[in-house]
Amino acid sequence: MSNQESNSNAMSDVPLMQVKGLIKEFKAGEQIIRVLHDINLTINQGEMVAIIGQSGSGKSTLMNILGCLDQATAGSYTIFGQSASQLEADELAKLRREHFGFIFQRYHLLGDISARDNVAVPAVYAGMDSSARSERAEQLLTDLGLADKINNRPNQLSGGQQQRVSIARALMNGGDIILADEPTGALDSKSGEDVMQILRNLNAQGHTIIMVTHDPKIAEQAERVIEIKDGYIIADYKNEHYQHSHLKPESILEQHRKSAFSSFIDRLFEAFKMSLLAMRAHKMRTLLTMLGIIIGIASVVSVVGIGKGSQAQILTNISSLGTNTITVSDGYPYGDPRRQYNDDNLTPQDAQAVADQPYVISVSPQINSNTNVRYRNIQEAASISGVGKDYLDVTGETLIQGQGFDEQSILKRTQDIIIDDNAKRTFFADKPNPIGEVILIGSVPGRVIGVLAANDGGFGRGSADSPTLYMPYTTMMSRIKGTAYIGSFVALIDNNISSAAAESAISDLIKSRHGADDFRIRNSDSIRQTIEATTATLTLLISSIAIISLIVGGIGVMNIMLVSVTERTNEIGVRMAVGARQSDIMQQFLIEAVLVCILGGLLGISLAFGIGELINRVGGESFKVIYSSTSIIAAFLCSTLIGVVFGFLPARNAAKLDPVDALSRD
Numbered sequence: 265m266s267n268q269e270s271n272s273n274a275m276s277d278v279p280l281m282q283v284k285g286l287i288k289e290f291k292a293g294e295q296i297i298r299v300l301h302d303i304n305l306t307i308n309q310g311e312m313v314a315i316i317g318q319s320g321s322g323k324s325t326l327m328n329i330l331g332c333l334d335q336a337t338a339g340s341y342t343i344f345g346q347s348a349s350q351l352e353a354d355e356l357a358k359l360r361r362e363h364f365g366f367i368f369q370r371y372h373l374l375g376d377i378s379a380r381d382n383v384a385v386p387a388v389y390a391g392m393d394s395s396a397r398s399e400r401a402e403q404l405l406t407d408l409g410l411a412d413k414i415n416n417r418p419n420q421l422s423g424g425q426q427q428r429v430s431i432a433r434a435l436m437n438g439g440d441i442i443l444a445d446e447p448t449g450a451l452d453s454k455s456g457e458d459v460m461q462i463l464r465n466l467n468a469q470g471h472t473i474i475m476v477t478h479d480p481k482i483a484e485q486a487e488r489v490i491e492i493k494d495g496y497i498i499a500d501y502k503n504e505h506y507q508h509s510h511l512k513p514e515s516i517l518e519q520h521r522k523s524a525f526s527s528f529i530d531r532l533f534e535a536f537k538m539s540l541l542a543m544r545a546h547k548m549r550t551l552l553t554m555l556g557i558i559i560g561i562a563s564v565v566s567v568v569g570i571g572k573g574s575q576a577q578i579l580t581n582i583s584s585l586g587t588n589t590i591t592v593s594d595g596y597p598y599g600d601p602r603r604q605y606n607d608d609n610l611t612p613q614d615a616q617a618v619a620d621q622p623y624v625i626s627v628s629p630q631i632n633s634n635t636n637v638r639y640r641n642i643q644e645a646a647s648i649s650g651v652g653k654d655y656l657d658v659t660g661e662t663l664i665q666g667q668g669f670d671e672q673s674i675l676k677r678t679q680d681i682i683i684d685d686n687a688k689r690t691f692f693a694d695k696p697n698p699i700g701e702v703i704l705i706g707s708v709p710g711r712v713i714g715v716l717a718a719n720d721g722g723f724g725r726g727s728a729d730s731p732t733l734y735m736p737y738t739t740m741m742s743r744i745k746g747t748a749y750i751g752s753f754v755a756l757i758d759n760n761i762s763s764a765a766a767e768s769a770i771s772d773l774i775k776s777r778h779g780a781d782d783f784r785i786r787n788s789d790s791i792r793q794t795i796e797a798t799t800a801t802l803t804l805l806i807s808s809i810a811i812i813s814l815i816v817g818g819i820g821v822m823n824i825m826l827v828s829v830t831e832r833t834n835e836i837g838v839r840m841a842v843g844a845r846q847s848d849i850m851q852q853f854l855i856e857a858v859l860v861c862i863l864g865g866l867l868g869i870s871l872a873f874g875i876g877e878l879i880n881r882v883g884g885e886s887f888k889v890i891y892s893s894t895s896i897i898a899a900f901l902c903s904t905l906i907g908v909v910f911g912f913l914p915a916r917n918a919a920k921l922d923p924v925d926a927l928s929r930d
């Protein structure tokens with residue numbers, strides 16, 4: 265008979281399963297125990313076979329091999345014309361998913377989900393459409409008399425009801441071949457009889473049934489009985505009165521199969537749901553696991569936020585110095601051997617030459633000194649600054665009383681004085697309007713024409729607690745210091761010009777005038793860069809400490825995931841028996857790890873916001889924590905990554921479990 269003929273003719277003539285010279289051995293410590301000896305067996309489509317034998321005779325072992333849950337040590341097992349030993353783990357899973365339906369003595373239902381969802385699990389892995397899935401699950405449960413128990417969880421059902429749920433699950437994907445290991449073993453005789461009736465009906469509809477029992481009365485009801493003793497088949501006979509069915513069970517999966525992608529999404533969703541259930545079942549443990557992640561993420565985000573906040577505060581202070589300024593000071597740079605205590609070499613003409621450049625908006629020469637200042641009977645050491653008329657523009661300071669200097673003040677060397685709020689407090693504590701009052705600077709009298717607004721710790725301002733007086737730099741040069749030089753000047757640069765370019769142009773200009781680089785030059789931008797670099801370094805430092813906390817947190821996650829896999833080994837076995845791929849199991853645990861970490865990350869970010877709010881309240885007006893979206897996104901990605909990295913090992917352990925081993929553990 266050729267293959268062609270055999271396919272088109274009655275299927276029952278073609279062996280569905282063929283076992284030849286099958287041997288199964290187990291390792292028990294040093295010893296190797298042979299459990300099945302030279303089994304030869306052929307099972308045809310549509311048969312109802314009972315495997316009977318004493319406890320320990322090897323029934324379950326044979327059944328597991330037939331159901332592709334386990335592999336033979338030697339010999340061959342052919343199913344649907346394929347040699348089982350040559351199939352990959354995922355191909356075996358496909359066989360279990362699409363053709364086998366397992367019924368176990370102890371039901372092996374998943375405890376966290378409803379009867380309907382339990383029944384639907386195999387269809388999730390087979391890629392059945394979700395509405396078709398629940399519809400079919402409910403229909404199967406109704407057919408088995410459980411219409412009112414659809415939403416019950418397994419622990420809300422009796423043993424017989426649970427066994428019927430597991431039968432419905434076996435039929436979910438069609439279940440052409442039903443493998444039942446002691447299906448009535450845990451049931452009372454009435455429920456056991458019900459289950460047998462269901463199995464006989466299924467056989468009449470064309471399902472091939474292979475069941476294991478140690479009860480001869482149950483075995484009598486089957487079409488064929490195979491008796492095993494100590495791993496040998498000792499009898500194999502047919503019940504002549506049995507009505508063999510020539511029907512074929514309808515194929516379910518072909519009607520409802522979804523695209524590979526939406527099936528993948530479906531399985532992802534199922535894994536997601538299972539992860540949430542697992543996390544809900546162990547709330548405290550989940551929270552403690554997350555703690556490391558929460559602390560790590562919260563510290564990274566807060567540190568970056570606080571760093572940005574203080575940076576912004578410093579930068580606002582700098583910008584009160586003028587947005588784009590370049591300061592040139594006399595004397596060789598610090599550390600230069602030519603530097604002397606009194607390096608007088610910067611002249612008002614240098615300042616003027618710079619002021620003439622097209623990219624320079626204004627220039628304010630400055631010359632500083634410390635002198636005793638007297639007003640009536642109050643005498644105090646003060647710093648005196650000789651400044652240009654544009655001083656206020658360049659530094660961004662403002663007057664609250666009186667007026668500033670003008671061109672005439674500079675040209676005529678007027679003895680006018682502007683005082684800061686500190687000086688006002690020192691000398692004019694009881695005089696609300698000091699304008700017009702005369703102060704003695706050393707022995708030179710000066711008239712107050714303006715008062716500066718208070719500047720809270722402004723950057724580049726003289727020491728906050730010594731009073732500061734300003735006068736035209738020309739007056740200062742001739743009347744107070746008696747010099748032809750200025751100490752420094754500040755140039756306000758056009759904002760469209762890069763401060764680095766302006767700096768080098770000004771530097772070249774003065775170098776050519778002096779014939780030496782006997783001056784120091786700095787721009788506000790380089791100060792900004794220095795501050796940015798400093799805060800960046802600090803952030804990096806503290807972040808690396810936070811990263812250590814994240815790694816410790818990740819190890820905690822890994823530890824808990826390993827525990828979780830151990831706890832749920834039985835569930836993994838059930839999922840594998842109904843046809844979950846290794847990747848499905850892997851996905852489920854990986855998603856759980858990632859979910860724990862993402863949740864930890866989100867809580868960490870919220871905690872950081874809480875801390876920031878607290879700091880903002882304590883810090884008052886001047887200090888605000890600034891959250892950078894980059895650091896938040898990075899924290900989020902980082903926690904996800906930790907989940908993947910530290911969840912990988914436990915998830916792979918779960919996926920690599922042997923289905924039989926996993927099922928036998930409780």
Ligand SMILES: Nc1ncnc2c1ncn2[C@@H]1O[C@H](COP(=O)(O)OP(=O)(O)OP(=O)(O)O)[C@@H](O)[C@H]1O
Nearest residue numbers: 290291292299318319320321322323324325326478
């Ligand atoms: N993983 C294993 N490692 C070592 N020995 C095993 C393993 N699984 C089964 N065995 C041994 O194989 C033999 C057959 O076991 P099996 O479970 O097939 O018996 P059984 O016929 O199903 O018995 P029961 O009616 O009690 O279920 C037993 O002696 C058992 O100890």
Ligand SMILES: [Mg+2]
Nearest residue numbers: 323324325445
């Ligand atoms: Mg057994």
